[in-house]
Amino acid sequence: MSAEQAAALIHHGDHVGMSGFTGSGYPKAVPPALARHIEAANQGGQTFRIGVWTGASTAPELDGALAKVGGIEMRLPYQSDPTCRARINAGEMEYVDIHLSHVAQFVWFGFLGKLNVAVVEVAGIREDGRLIPASSLGNNKTWLDLADKVILEVNSQHPLELEGMHDIYYGTALPPNRRPIPVLHPSSRIGERYLHVDPDKVVAVVETHLPDRHTAFTPPDEASNRIAGHILEFLEHEIRIGRLPPSLLPLQSGVGNTTNAVLAGLDRGKYRNLTAYTEVLQDGMLEMLRSGTLAFASATALSLSPGGYREFIEHLDFYRQRIVLRPQEISNHPEVIRRLGIISMNGMIEADIYGNVNSTHVMGTRIMNGIGGSGDFARNAYLSIFMTASTAKDGAISCIVPMASHVDHTEHDVQVIVTEQGLADLRGLAPRQRSKLLIERCAHPAYRDALTDYVERAQASGRAGRGGLHTPHLLQEALAWHQRYEDTGRMLPG
Numbered sequence: 080m081s082a083e084q085a086a087a088l089i090h091h092g093d094h095v096g097m098s099g100f101t102g103s104g105y106p107k108a109v110p111p112a113l114a115r116h117i118e119a120a121n122q123g124g125q126t127f128r129i130g131v132w133t134g135a136s137t138a139p140e141l142d143g144a145l146a147k148v149g150g151i152e153m154r155l156p157y158q159s160d161p162t163c164r165a166r167i168n169a170g171e172m173e174y175v176d177i178h179l180s181h182v183a184q185f186v187w188f189g190f191l192g193k194l195n196v197a198v199v200e201v202a203g204i205r206e207d208g209r210l211i212p213a214s215s216l217g218n219n220k221t222w223l224d225l226a227d228k229v230i231l232e233v234n235s236q237h238p239l240e241l242e243g244m245h246d247i248y249y250g251t252a253l254p255p256n257r258r259p260i261p262v263l264h265p266s267s268r269i270g271e272r273y274l275h276v277d278p279d280k281v282v283a284v285v286e287t288h289l290p291d292r293h294t295a296f297t298p299p300d301e302a303s304n305r306i307a308g309h310i311l312e313f314l315e316h317e318i319r320i321g322r323l324p325p326s327l328l329p330l331q332s333g334v335g336n337t338t339n340a341v342l343a344g345l346d347r348g349k350y351r352n353l354t355a356y357t358e359v360l361q362d363g364m365l366e367m368l369r370s371g372t373l374a375f376a377s378a379t380a381l382s383l384s385p386g387g388y389r390e391f392i393e394h395l396d397f398y399r400q401r402i403v404l405r406p407q408e409i410s411n412h413p414e415v416i417r418r419l420g421i422i423s424m425n426g427m428i429e430a431d432i433y434g435n436v437n438s439t440h441v442m443g444t445r446i447m448n449g450i451g452g453s454g455d456f457a458r459n460a461y462l463s464i465f466m467t468a469s470t471a472k473d474g475a476i477s478c479i480v481p482m483a484s485h486v487d488h489t490e491h492d493v494q495v496i497v498t499e500q501g502l503a504d505l506r507g508l509a510p511r512q513r514s515k516l517l518i519e520r521c522a523h524p525a526y527r528d529a530l531t532d533y534v535e536r537a538q539a540s541g542r543a544g545r546g547g548l549h550t551p552h553l554l555q556e557a558l559a560w561h562q563r564y565e566d567t568g569r570m571l572p573g
Contacts, residue, residue: 082108085230085283086116091127092152093195096186096222097141100134100380100407101334101359102292104215106198106232108285110141117150128152132186132194134217134379134407135179135358135451136160138292146172155191156182157449168445176439179358179452180411183221187253197226201274202237204284209273212245213237214291215380216406220247223276230283231276236290240395245404246270262415265329265354265377268403293385296362299340302468305499307340310424310464311348313495313502317462323422329356331416331456332363333425334382337466339363341424346372356419358410358452360402362387368401369394377403379410411455423460425453427467427496430521431483432514432530433550434490434505436465442561443484450487458492469498469523475569479522481533482557496521510550511538529571 086109089095099105113129120127128150135157136142142160145151149171154163156177166172177185185191199219203211212219214237223229248270252258261269299307317323330345330353332338342363345353352374355364359382367373369390381404383391391398409415416423427438428447436457437443439450457463465488467478478498490513496503501520505513511534518530537551546552560570 080283080285082112082285083115085109085285086112088228088230088282089113089129089196091120091125092129094130094132094192095196095198096132096194096218096226097137097197098134098199098213098215098217098219098222099137099141100215100217101136101382102138102294103380103382104200104213104217104219104291105133105137105141106200106230107138107140107234107289108232108287109198109230111144114144114148114150117145118148121149130154132156132182132191132218132222134182134215134219136448157451159448164446164448174446174449176446176449178411178450178454179407180413180455183218183406183408186218186221186225194222194226196228196230197222198230198232199223200232200234200287202234202241203239204231204233205273208276208278210276211239211242212247212274212404213241216245216247216404217379218407220249220274220406221408223274226280228282229276229280230285231281232285232287234287234289236288238392238395240399243272244399244402245272247272247274247406248409249275251408260409260412260415262409262412262419265356265419266375266403270405291381291388293383293388295384295386296336296339299336299343302499303337303340306337306466306468306497307344309497309502310341310466311344313504314422326350327353328420328422328461329354331355331357331421331423331460332361333451333453334359334361335426337426338424342367346370348372356410356416356421358407365390365398368398375401375403377405377410379405379407407452411452413455413459416456417459420461421456421459422462422464423456424464424466425457427465427478429467429478429480429483430465430493430496430517431480432517432534433510434493434496434513434517435483435486436488436493436496437483437485438465438487440485442565443558454488454492457488462495463493464495464497465493466497469500469521470525474523474525476564477523477526477530477560477570479517479526479530480560480570481530482552484558484561498523500524511548526571
């Protein structure tokens, strides 16, 4: 049926699980049609809002279109759309920020309520009813299993040669009947190539021919290249002293120019036959696969630039032998991450002098995107690396602060922090040792004296009996830098 007819099967108050992960494999026809239905209903004096559950971020045709007409009551688990972000921060949309590995099990546990409708994009439907997945898997398996009604978008833009690239594991169970997940290597295949769906639940099939959202990456700037250089030097040091093997350990990297710069640096080095066990496959990993630096990559979705997507399509036979896409409950599974010994590299908004990391909120109250999978990897990785430029807003904001305005990753889960200024290896250090190293290695020179002054006065206050000396703080000043920025547009006075 048409997208408009399919959209009419979704009702006010429904929880709708939609496919999609970082702009890949999201439904492209039904959400805009649904937005038109919602807009017409709201203009007619009715209230029409739904809950939107996905794998991660999607695209303007989904998040943007529904947010623009005020059609989203609640969103989870991750978003990056500017209209969504504005409505969330204005209090017009509820947002539940969840670790990506938790979403599927939360739905199975019933923690989030009933899933009414699934809208899932696929590359094709086989004669036996099995579904050929598209360019991402995310939570699609769970949506198809648990939704009362299923709407399928069959997108012929996806080549059928994607068939065979996926590994959908149907062996998960609820407590107390869980068993170990037998992923022993990033290349392990433990499941099936196809998604299953009960045909009695399929209420609509909509045919489309529309591309994924392929966002061009800007070339790495000087700060990104310097951060990459510090990380590469650190990895070489870890190999020399025997804490890493010459072939490293499986890599995980968040999306962005800095991680692409790190991957490019690895590709220029002496490394061969590396592996990746990550969430998204970026351009940098395609280049590493082509050169032989990377032997195999496991992910849950593609996140490619237009040029990267063309490369992927033109050499699909090559990549299908070297890439596997899994459901995110497997790609982000904490036990698998810990057992494989992942090297995790993720971005952050700010870190405080003791190593607590904020990766989600600006000035403590305004959500940016969400925690995504960074928590899944940071807490369980062999090496947990967070990186950012040392300043933002042309130097008005320091990304190393006395106290983080919001904490997503506590000091217990953060091992290495890197800025363009340098790298701080925090492993085995007590809080006051951490603060000294972070200020010396990672803070921008314009902020080092102010940070040192804060620490010294906090320690003096502790010695005078006003507070403790384990993690010294001046509580009346701890967030003063953020408040000063809100008041004056700069963290430093003057």
